[in-house]
Amino acid sequence: MSGSPSSAESSAAVRHAVGAVIDPELRRPIAELGMLREISVTDGVASVGVALTIVGCPAADRISADVRAAAASVPGVTGVALEIGVMSPAERRELTERLRGGAAARQMPFTPDTLTRVIAVTSGKGGVGKSTVTANLAVALARRGLAVGLVDADVHGFSIPGLLGLVDADGRVPQPTRIDELMLPPVAHGVKVISIGMFLRRSGTAEPLGAVAWRGPMLHRTLQQFLTDVYFGDLDVLLLDMPPGTGDIAISVGQLLPHAEVVVVTTPQSAASDVAVRSGLVARQTGQRVVGVVENMSAMTLPDGTTLELFGSGGGEDVAAALSAEDQPVPLLASIPLSPLLRTDGDAGTPTVLAHPQDSAAVAISALADRLVASGRGLAGRSLPLRPR
Structure with a gap:
């Protein structure tokens, strides 16, 4: 019929539409990832070939549905015949090289020259809600349009998967997808997450999570692998949920990420604030x-308008004052009120900044995210891609 697109034009339109589908793990268009195969349109039926990265790709159903919808949206297409295949080893090698941007394998991308802002969230002792704050902060930053990664560096006391809802009703935690030597981290609420809790049992089983009884060298190697073998892509912010105290992981982070910024979490009581100062001092010693x-x-x-200072007051200000120097003031970034919802939402795996954004704790954490975004990262010590003309 006059005016109807030719088969070639229809095929090109379908290729364009399907190529724009985003891989939910790699967060890039599938055309850019080399996943498209033969595409043709005959009598209104679009035949579309797609190659997944690996056999058993956990995103297969999502990609298939999105590809079908994209192809069907092209004018003149009345049906879609989808053929799913798998990349060859050579194609996967090419893909991993492309993802690394030409960098050598097992090379850490978070160097002092990186555009990614690295923030380690630490505390002097356990039980101050550091992980809950970190998880909610990560989600709050992601909701502001930032690309956010989160490393659960608390290897012995990992809790990030549960706080972000990555543990299902049977206690299963998703494992990262592997493409050769690269690992693709699971994504929760827009945050790319890696934790040792994802490796302690076989995927798909409901066996209880094991305990980690490792010493310094193993802890250092684990953290190093999280930073080198996990493909986070281009991040605006990488958060590290640090273990409490000043042990092996704190020292390893200081060695691997000496340019990281540190946020110290404490409670108002002096028993916590006195110890919190030490974690800040150790971080500063590593640069x-x-x-x-x-x-x-x-x-x-409280509902009647009165306030309850269950853990006292002034601890945050005391820590900030103790860590401040004349040339390097340390501000109190936020005071997060005691909140029952912060606890119950954490147990449910739904961050309070999403589930109850009007809660006083969620409001304080959102303000913390805004303050960190506004402060930005300084350019000191970074080499910029500029040269005189």
């Missing part, structure tokens, strides 16, 4: 910069 303090579990406003 890292303490950018601020977060006081968690601060005064809670």
Whole structure:
């Protein structure tokens, strides 16, 4: 019929539409990843070939559905015949090289010259809500349009998968997808996450999570693999949920990421704030910069308007003052009120900044995210891609 697109034009339109489908793990168009195969249109039926990265790709159903929808959206297409295949080893090697941007395998991308802002969230002792703050902060940053990665560096006391809802009703935790030597981290609420809890049992089983009884060398190697073998892609912010105290992981992070910024979490009580100062001092000894303090579990406003200071007051300000120097002031970035919802939402795996954004704790964490975004990262010590003309 006059005016109808030719088969070649229809095929090109389908290729364009399908090529724009985003791989949910790699977060890039599938055409850019080399996943498209033969595409043709005959009598209104679009035949589309797609090659997944690996056999058993966990994103297969999502990609198939999105590809069908994209092809069907092209004018003149009345049906879609989808053929799913798998990349060859040579194609996977080419893909991993492309993802690394030409960098050598097992090379850490988060160098001092990286455009990614690296923030380590630490505390002096356990039980101050550091991981809960980190998980909610990561989601709050992602909701502001930033590309966010989160490394659960608390190897012995990992809790990030549960806080972000990556543990299902049977207690299963998804494992990263492997493409040769690269690992693609699971994504929760827009945050790319890696944790040792994803490796402690066989995928798909409901066996109880094991315990990690490792010493320094194994801990260092694990952290190093998280930073080198996990493909986070281009990140605006990489958060590290640090273990409490000043042990092996803190030292390893200081060695691997000396340019990282540090946020110290404490509660108002002196028993926590006194110890929190030490974690900041150790970070500074390794060359890292303490950018601020977060006081968690601060005064809670009761229904009658009175306040309850269950853990006292002033601890955050004391830590900030103790860590401040004349040439490097350390501000109190946020005081997060004690909140029952922060606990119950954490147990449910739904960050409070999403589930109850009007809760006082969620509001404080959102303000913390805004403050960190506004502060930006300095250019000191970074080599910029500029040259005189």
